Amino acid sequence: MTAQLINGKEISQQRLAAVAAAVEKRAAAGLHTPCLAVILVGDNPASAVYVRNKKLACQKSGIESLSYELPASTTQDELLKLVDELNSNPKVDGILVQLPLPEHIDSQVVLETILPHKDVDGFHPYNVGRLVVKMPLMRPCTPKGVMTLLESYGVDPKGKKAVVVGASNIVGRPQALELLLSRATVTVCHSATQNLAEEVAQADILVVGVGIPNFVKGEWIKPGAIVIDVGINRLADGSLCGDVEFDVAKERAGMITPVPGGVGPMTIATLLENTLHAAELHD
Numbered sequence: 001m002t003a004q005l006i007n008g009k010e011i012s013q014q015r016l017a018a019v020a021a022a023v024e025k026r027a028a029a030g031l032h033t034p035c036l037a038v039i040l041v042g043d044n045p046a047s048a049v050y051v052r053n054k055k056l057a058c059q060k061s062g063i064e065s066l067s068y069e070l071p072a073s074t075t076q077d078e079l080l081k082l083v084d085e086l087n088s089n090p091k092v093d094g095i096l097v098q099l100p101l102p103e104h105i106d107s108q109v110v111l112e113t114i115l116p117h118k119d120v121d122g123f124h125p126y127n128v129g130r131l132v133v134k135m136p137l138m139r140p141c142t143p144k145g146v147m148t149l150l151e152s153y154g155v156d157p158k159g160k161k162a163v164v165v166g167a168s169n170i171v172g173r174p175q176a177l178e179l180l181l182s183r184a185t186v187t188v189c190h191s192a193t194q195n196l197a198e199e200v201a202q203a204d205i206l207v208v209g210v211g212i213p214n215f216v217k218g219e220w221i222k223p224g225a226i227v228i229d230v231g232i233n234r235l236a237d238g239s240l241c242g243d244v245e246f247d248v249a250k251e252r253a254g255m256i257t258p259v260p261g262g263v264g265p266m267t268i269a270t271l272l273e274n275t276l277h278a279a280e281l282h283d
């Protein structure tokens with residue numbers, strides 16, 4: 001059996017179109033144009049691509065974006081000062097600090113400086129806590145985008161066995177919470193997990209976000225499983241691949257996300273949905 005491909009590009013375009021329509025409707029009603037401030041520190045090439053795509057998506061959907069590209073030598077105090085200014089700027093609805101930050105900056109301190117209702121990444125502990133108690137304000141973009149994909153393809157996690165591979169603050173942990181809130185039975189695997197293959201083989205829904213090319217082997221996957229690959233890895237030949245061994249996995253899975261064109265575009269579409277939501281909170 002060959003799996004159905006989950007087309008994140010198509011779903012993300014539908015979501016961006018919906019954001020654009022909502023932004024137009026706001027303008028017609030005399031409400032302000034949503035505005036996202038994007039901060040990039042240093043010259044990580046992958047981050048530069050992500051930030052460029054985020055700004056392009058803003059343009060396409062009528063959201064205003066302010067761009068701050070700072071040198072790697074920027075001090076933590078300088079960055080905190082910029083975040084403070086953006087916090088108190090009434091024009092700015094959302095603030096995104098692209099991760100990773102240079103090593104001399106404590107990213108947790110920076111993320112906790114962003115006002116929770118401007119925290120469109122949903123990384124502030126206040127927003128993480130609200131997600132835990134099922135009263136979300138801002139939900140992290142990648143896991144929320146994954147839930148949108150599942151919903152768009154008619155997959156209800158309720159009662160299913162979900163396995164999340166990776167326990168990062170950006171993907172794995174909030175993904176596990178999202179699946180739990182949708183009433184899946186959730187297992188989280190990480191670098192200390194024993195018998196990873198056995199855990200993966202239990203999954204009706206498998207979400208993988210570890211950042212290692214082809215880390216999850218296709219033969220581990222339960223026949224018919226829904227496989228969501230969050231990894232975007234650049235190989236030496238310049239091509240992109242995910243964290244799941246796609247060619248083998250697609251012959252066993254029921255549905256699978258490709259890389260590129262799966263989760264990546266959903267992260268960006270969700271960021272713009274969160275920015276629109278932040279603007280609505282500021283009305």
Ligand code: GUN
Pocket residue numbers: 096097098099100121141142170267
């Ligand atoms: N780096 C990798 N993913 C993300 C993300 O979703 N948000 C931010 N701010 N940085 C990232």
